[in-house]
Each structure stands twice: as structure tokens, then as C-alpha cells.
């Protein structure tokens with residue numbers, strides 16, 4: 001099967017969840033031994049999980065996070081506080097177990113898969129590494145499309161296959177993360193294009209730009225949109241022009257998860273840019289997406305509002321790597337547990 005067929009096949013398998021099951025789960029919550037509504041956001045959260053998993057007694061055990069890594073040609077425009085070489089350096093750190101997502105995934109009991117979809121440097125083989133290098137980074141989107149169509153679909157297919165791989169190994173709750181120096185610039189361009197928000201409203205400091213760096217980054221995003229925004233007439237073309245290989249892989253990952261009817265947790269600004277593309281291609285994908293946190297990156301709130309998703313928490317995170325998504329696993333499992341395991345007033349004879 002071609003990469004394009006893999007991705008389009010997954011898109012065609014995405015269907016809306018059962019709204020009636022969602023309503024029945026809310027009704028069950030109202031009958032449980034607690035004042036109605038006293039579990040707050042956990043109640044609709046549990047009901048959404050029930051609808052996704054097709055049961056009033058969801059048991060989402062088995063957690064996994066896939067972190068997609070790739071480099072960005074636009075990094076040459078001085079849009080990050082860090083050099084491009086940090087992408088490969090951090091991939092090696094993930095494999096050695098020393099990054100934030102390693103610590104958080106271990107604390108959450110989540111399996112971690114690292115996927116190289118486009119790191120510029122060579123990365124040595126490792127049992128935790130999936131080598132799906134499509135190219136040695138993207139081209140600089142200031143001068144033209146970041147990817148070819150073949151590269152775009154190869155990255156999207158890698159994401160679909162990562163979701164299938166993790167689900168086949170017992171993961172019920174999925175999350176995606178990313179690593180790629182320069183990728184908040186790509187995410188900002190995509191977000192401005194897909195939501196219609198002005199570049200300056202969705203462009204932030206990323207990994208830590210100062211005021212001058214931020215002004216340069218906003219100008220880059222504006223120039224990119226001016227130069228070829230009009231040619232991006234559909235979501236996949238926007239992804240090809242302004243995205244990154246890891247963002248395309250995350251788009252495939254969300255579509256792949258939805259096609260498998262698996263709940264999938266969003267992370268921060270870059271991950272949610274990929275979710276915007278996925279939801280633009282197949283609106284039903286939204287039924288399977290769970291927003292973990294609100295990132296400090298200012299465009300994240302714009303994206304979440306566009307998707308109609310309410311984040312579960314705001315810890316002031318601005319890291320990526322899937323770090324915030326992994327932190328939400330416990331809340332999802334807690335929401336499922338109360339819906340599944342609590343007694344109703346009638347059962348308790350109350």
C-alpha cells in the first residue's frame with residue numbers, strides 16, 4: 001500500500017462516536033452516590049470516554065505516548081532560541097531516558113515510543129527508536145513549500161502506523177508529542193492559516209525567544225503566509241507548505257487513533273496544530289481528542305477554542321515532548337473509574 005493510501009484509508013475509517021451512549025453515561029453519573037455534578041469536569045470526561053470506547057463501563061488501562069521528531073528548514077531564519085542540533089541531541093536524550101517525557105511517562109506507567117520522521121543528523125539504532133526518517137528535515141518555508149507531497153504522505157503514514165503499532169501492543173489511551181527546533185514557527189503559520197487568527201496572536205516565544213527574537217519570528221510567519229498562504233487552498237496543502245514532518249506524523253497519529261476508536265490526548269501548541277489539520281480533514285476526529293492542558297504559548301488557547309475543546313488543567317507548561325499529555329492519563333483513568341466502579345443510590349440502598 002502506498003503511504004497516501006495508508007493515510008486516506010485511515011481517514012475513511014473515522015466515524016463519529018455514539019452520542020446516545022454519551023447521554024446514557026451522563027445519566028448514569030446523575031444516579032451515582034454523590035451530589036449530581038459534584039465530580040465536575042470528570043463527569044463529561046468519563047462520559048466522553050464511554051462514548052469513544054463504546055461502553056458505559058470504560059476501562060482504559062494501557063497507556064502509551066509516541067514522540068515524533070524532525071528538523072525544520074525555517075530554523076535557519078533565526079526563529080528559535082536554540083540551534084537545530086538540539087533536535088538530534090534531545091532524541092538521543094529520549095533514548096537514554098533523560099528527558100522530561102521519560103520521567104513523566106515512567107511516573108504515569110506509559111510506554112514511550114520515539115519516532116524519527118525527519119531529524120537532520122543520523123541517530124543510532126535503539127530498541128525504543130522507530131526509524132522512519134522521511135527526509136533530513138524540511139525545506140525553509142520562507143522560500144517555498146516545506147515538503148513534497150511524497151514526503152507529506154510518508155510522514156502522515158508513519159503517524160497512522162505508530163498509532164496502530166501501540167494499539168496492537170495493548171495501549172488503550174494514546175498521546176502524541178514532538179521534538180523539533182523551530183516547530184513553534186511552523187505551528188504558528190499553520191494555526192494562523194487554519195483559524196484565520198492574525199500571525200501576531202498565535203506566535204509566541206517558543207523555547208525562549210527574547211523580544212527581538214519574537215518580533216523576527218512574527219515577521220517570518222507573516223512573510224510565509226503572504227508569500228504562499230493563498231496557494232494553500234486545502235488543509236493538506238497547508239500542512240505540506242507550512243508544517244513539519246513531525247507535525248504531519250502527528251496528524252496521521254490522531255487520524256489513526258480515531259480510526260481505531262482510541263482516545264488520544266493532545267499536548268501543547270505544536271501537537272494541537274496537527275490536531276487542527278486532522279479535524280479539518282475529518283471533523284469526526286474531534287470526538288476522539290482529549291485536551292490535557294493549556295500551554296503558555298499564546299496560540300494554544302486559540303487552537304483549543306477553534307476545536308471546541310476545554311483543557312483539563314493549566315500548569316504553565318511550555319515544553320512539548322508530550323509532557324502535558326502524559327500528565328492527563330491519570331485524570332482520564334480516574335474519570336473512567338468513577339463512572340465504572342461507583343455504586344448508584346439504588347445499588348447502595350441509599
Ligand SMILES: Cc1cc2ncn([C@H]3O[C@H](COP(=O)(O)O)[C@@H](O)[C@H]3O)c2cc1C
Pocket residue numbers: 079080081082086090178179180181182183184185205206207208319320321
Ligand atoms: C532542550 C530542549 C528540550 C525540548 N523539548 C521540547 N522542546 C520544545 O521546543 C521546541 C520548539 O521551540 P522553538 O520553536 O522555539 O524551537 C520543540 O522541539 C519543542 O518540543 C525543547 C526545546 C529545547 C531547547
Ligand SMILES: O=C(O)c1cccnc1
Pocket residue numbers: 184205206207267268269270271295296297300317318319320321
Ligand atoms: O506548547 C508547547 O507544546 C510548546 C511551547 C513552547 C515550546 N515548545 C512546546
